[in-house]
Amino acid sequence: MSDESTAVLRARGLFAGYRKIPCVRDVSLDVRPGEIVVVLGPNGAGKTTTLLTLAGALPGLGGEVQWRGNPTKASLHRRVRDGLGVIPEERSVISRLTVHDNLRIGQGPVEQALDLFPELRPLLRRRAGLLSGGEQRMLLTARALAAQPTVLLADELSLGLAPKIVTRLMQALRGAADRGAGVLLVEQHARQALAVADRAYILQRGSVVWSGSADEARQNLRRVERAYLGQDVGV
Numbered sequence: 001m002s003d004e005s006t007a008v009l010r011a012r013g014l015f016a017g018y019r020k021i022p023c024v025r026d027v028s029l030d031v032r033p034g035e036i037v038v039v040l041g042p043n044g045a046g047k048t049t050t051l052l053t054l055a056g057a058l059p060g061l062g063g064e065v066q067w068r069g070n071p072t073k074a075s076l077h078r079r080v081r082d083g084l085g086v087i088p089e090e091r092s093v094i095s096r097l098t099v100h101d102n103l104r105i106g107q108g109p110v111e112q113a114l115d116l117f118p119e120l121r122p123l124l125r126r127r128a129g130l131l132s133g134g135e136q137r138m139l140l141t142a143r144a145l146a147a148q149p150t151v152l153l154a155d156e157l158s159l160g161l162a163p164k165i166v167t168r169l170m171q172a173l174r175g176a177a178d179r180g181a182g183v184l185l186v187e188q189h190a191r192q193a194l195a196v197a198d199r200a201y202i203l204q205r206g207s208v209v210w211s212g213s214a215d216e217a218r219q220n221l222r223r224v225e226r227a228y229l230g231q232d233v234g235v
Ligand SMILES: Nc1ncnc2c1ncn2[C@@H]1O[C@H](COP(=O)(O)OP(=O)(O)OP(=O)(O)O)[C@@H](O)[C@H]1O
Pocket: 018, 023, 041, 042, 043, 044, 045, 046, 047, 048, 049, 050
């Protein structure tokens, strides 16, 4: 498990933040092919900031991001071309375009997206802005997975969704990981995310305060959830 050479995306002593002020400090984590890594932590812990810096959407302020073993400062655009998939925190469908057109602007074939989420087929001609929150998240997940990313970063995929849809999305991510993708998931639903994850990190106030296997985290779920609510832990 600790074979460093297998990580496809890695943060090493990463500092990240806004206007040169770090709110993420000295974070090290890695994502290997075929695994789901979940990053948990309270509001404001720095989860989105970490994800955006791993994606190249925010410049790092110290330390480094490595892509396939090499330090990178490439832009988001470039990383996406090299096999990174990103599902950001905010809704990122194009509201005035149809579901079909939203799928077409992805990096992968529309048919592949529809095979992953057949629920989208009857909605193809509908404007994406008229979809429910769950349907929009399915659209974004289908589009991202159809591109067969080497690594997928997903921020709060399940926020505000019914448990059944969350399970559906988590299973889709598990399928992608089983086909070889590395998945890094920032989540509010610790329980549902840990059910499909292989490893977990807990961030508090910009630092990793715990990391371990998802099995360990599941066995200590109450402590994990306390950390998640922002209370100090020694999980
Ligand atoms: N665009 C921004 N400019 C300045 N500060 C920001 C910006 N975005 C986030 N922050 C600050 O950075 C810190 C980390 O925020 P971040 O969004 O990474 O947290 P998070 O763990 O994703 O929280 P949440 O669970 O609420 O999404 C917070 O103190 C936040 O206020």
